[in-house]
Amino acid sequence: MAKRTDLQVVEVDGFGTVSLRPDSLRTSVSVEVRGEDLKAARDEAATRTRSIIAALERLQIPSLQVRNVNISVTPISEGEREPASTAPPRIIGYEATSWISVVLEGVSIDALRVESSRVLEAALSAGANQTDGIRFFxxxxxxxxxxxxxxxxxxxxxxxxxxxKAARIKLLGWRSVSTAGEEGDGRAFKGAAEALGSTATTFPIEPEEIRVTAAVKARFRFAEE
Incomplete structure (x- = not known):
């Protein structure tokens, strides 16, 4: 959209887009286990977490960052209480969940193709039973x-x-320029292989290009020809 104002300026919007291949990936995998008591559930989750981290480290991928980011334990209650009952529900077990973050930054597109599949394969084979898939950035x-x-x-x-040209006026130069709207998020993730569940993957993963956009509002001084 463009308009002529009383300040003898032409105001225009400008839009720009670049499409770039990602050079980094991120994923998170988790272990969910149940046990009859708190210690059993917590110990099983810890054992599987160590196994997953060890499997990822054995891949020997340079710059791969692997860390356990959180662990939680939730009691499991026995069914629904009777409407008239005031007694708390009986706890029959515990569910422990452990989350592992995996990040690989600043590598080639070919490395992303190869390592994304290897990372998921290793994690799921070592005991992870949930993943949100691979995201590229x-x-x-x-x-x-x-x-x-x-x-x-x-x-x-x-x-x-x-x-x-259309209005037969002469541009005299820039008066002002500013960005319009929010900055495009270059870290916006492109997802691939989402919601794989507990099934190991052997298929190739193709990283999609990431589009980064920007918008400006510019004003040019002009004179009548």
Missing amino acids: LSAPREAYRAALKAAIEDAEKSADAIA
Whole structure:
């Protein structure tokens, strides 16, 4: 959209988009186990967690970051209470859940293709029974946004030139420029192999390109020809 104002300026919007291959991946896997008592559930979750971390470390992937980020234990109650009952429900066991975060940053697209599948295969084979799949992202989102911003400014210049020709006015130069709206999130994840459940994966995973966008609002001074 463009408009002519009383300040002798032309105001235009500019939009820019860059599509880049991701160079990083993130996933989280978890172990959910049940036991008759608190210690049994907690110990089983801890044992499986150590097994998963060891399996991922054996992959010997340079720069792979693996860490246990959280563990929780929840009591399991016996059914529903009778409406008139005031007694608390009887606890019949415990469920322990352990979450493991896996991150690989700053690698080639070929490495992402290969290692994403290996990471999930190793984790699920070692005892993980839940995963949110692989998500890909850019390790340098600011650089991607700056490239999109440059494209947005160039788009604004072209729009202003087109308006000047159509309106038979002469552009005198920039008056102001500002970003419009929220910054495009270069770390926005592209998902792949979502919700795999407890089934191991042997199929290849193809990382999709990530689109980073930017928008500007520019004002150009002009004079009548």
